[in-house]
Amino acid sequence: MKLSLREQYWNLSILGLVIILTVWRSNQLPVFGSYEIKTIILGIIPIALLAMGQSLIIIGGGINLAIGAEAILINCITAKYSEGSDFATSLRWALLGIVISVIVGAVTGWIISKSGIADIVVTLATSFVLIGFALFIQPGPGGGVNLDFAKYFIGGEDSYLAPLFVLFLPILLIWLPLQKSRLGISFYAIGSSKDAAFLSGVNVARTRVSLYAVGGLFAGLCGVSLTAITQAASPFAVISNTATLNSVAAAVLGGVALAGGVGGLFGPALASLVLYYIPTIMLGYGIDPAYSQIIQGALTILVVLVGGLLRARGKR
């Protein structure tokens, strides 16, 4: 796809910010080698995957406040049933977890389409339901996964190739084909103008179900990657809520318009790096985590403000 000029500028600005923060972070560390790079990539994989899922849903004119809960649920399911298992079992549960997440997403989309109730209301409700299920399956922190299986995510000792693959494979295998397909264009269409999309022959209800299903696919990947990276699960609403809010922040920082129809998945993936760096760098200085939250929020507002001003100028 040819990115619009606006998207190119936006992505470049975020890339610039990421480079600055990377240099900053690398100066904090005594050594900055492949192990440190690997740590960073492992740190952003879950945020990036969730951000991509959320961004897609926002592009399609929705928003999913349950996306963090979806990921946590899959995290709990896969960690519980993969604990102490062999490779094949872990793989089977990972695949099953992703399928469950896709179904959960599709059902969410279906409820929204059928009921006509706003996305934000329906998904707020489903987030409680999903966290309830997660607690039911895995009442406290625990679980595990086959280590050979986890190796495919975390890689060998000092190699960051495997995590890099995990990060880029979804973009290559899901996003690139999707945004060229009629389904992908339909996502943009219903996010931009439901009426015009309908008149153009898009089945709006069915497209919305697919939209939430693909969002669920990303949430499922996030859940499985959490299991592989942490080799455990924690069924806590705080974690899922923070994850959801981060996914929205990354989408906005990454140039996705909350009104729908505008943006892509590269920007949010990059933006999730920013969201990872800020608390990490602050922590490196020994600054209270509360400050990093303030800075993260302020930065989000600043970026959106600058973006809004640039857009207003572009329209003149």
Add this chain to the structure above:
Amino acid sequence: MGNLLEIRAVAKNYGPVVALRNANFTVAPGEIHALMGANGAGKSTLVKILTGVISGDAGTIKLNGEEIHFTSPDNARKNGVAPVFQDPALIPDLSLRRNLRLTNTNIAKFEEKIAYLGLKINLEEQVSRIELPILRMIDLARALAHDPKLLILDEITAALPANLAEVVIRVMNEEKARGNSVVFISHRLSEIGEICDRVTVLRDGIDVDSFNTSEGDEDRIVSAMLGSKITSAESKNRSASISKEPLLTVRGIKDGDKLVNIDFEIYPGEILGIVALEGQGQDSLFDILAGEVSAKAGEIHFSNKKVDFSHPADAIKLGISYVPGDRKTALLPQRSIRENLALTKFRKLRSWNWINQKNEDSLVDKAVSNLEIDTRASSQVKQLSGGNQQKVTIGRWITTGFDLLLCFDPTRGIDVGTKNQIYKLLSGLSAEGKSVLLFTSELREVQLVCDRAIVLYNGKVQGVFDAAKADEELLLNAAYGRN
């Protein structure tokens, strides 16, 4: 030879509101068929059923003698029925190429049709950056690229500049020559007789008349639409009564390459018409006078004082009110007629003053009855027909009071009856000594309501004419830069 399209006894209700009672409509192959009706007659509902946007409650649709039920616009398109709506059905945030992908339109064929329409288009252009008239043409090219048997053009010529309207008419005639049919919906009566073979008139959801254009004239259409004869607004002739001191003087206004240099004046009690093809700077002129945009150069004098607006509120305070071309931008669609009519009154209140409900009620009631606003579907303004919405946008300024009314194409897409009411309204205002600056895309309105007219061309005043002498031919020539 059988009919291409045959609609029998179609009905549609929206809750208690009957949109279509019993509509019959047939289109023969190779025919241009005009579908007429006042606002609220059921025209758009019939078009929506015909194009698969909604489905009817009763009745049958036959295409080529076979009964058919369109489930979606896509389905209708595949069956050879292609609509072009007044609001183009293109996704604003997507490029043209991706829009065409969405409708499975053959790109090569689309480009061929674009060339056939005499346009140049960049397929990577984002739709939201393309102007409305061009978008309509693009929508037409897309419809043509699907090789339709039946083309439905809903108000396509409304607000289309004369040169593009000519292209549309040429296309219709060539479709006809190829044996295809066109359903043509327009409020411009003069077009009907020239272009169409047959006319069907709807009133209150029933087809009240259907005849060959050779058998009847505009008067027959109008009387069928209204159910009774109405007198057209009499053309006026009272420029002599206009005083010598201008109310508004515009000198050397510039705005980039949109307005090169504009000079004119309006006198108290005068209705000054502005005529121009699409994109000759009229939008920019109205925005400047309404205080939405500042002029890059030049002076505006109002009541002998030099004025400088930094916000529409400045212009409103001085007594300049703006009725924009897009009614949706002027109204609060989800609120009631009452609130919309009273909205402009509120600026006279301090922020925390009580609203005097009794006072407001009587004012609003007066306005509603004066303007003959049809309040049947009354709870929200968005449920009103276009004509009634327009009356609300003008009416709210009447409840407030003003000296100069800027009207941008107020009768666009409005039926004849309502148009005449608006003409009467404007004439009445001028009789009270108020001035009106009226941009119109319908040339005959100049002689119907205006005292004088100025023609804009390429951001300049091409000519100033007395309305009495400004017939359509003269105006059109000037609008094309010839005189």
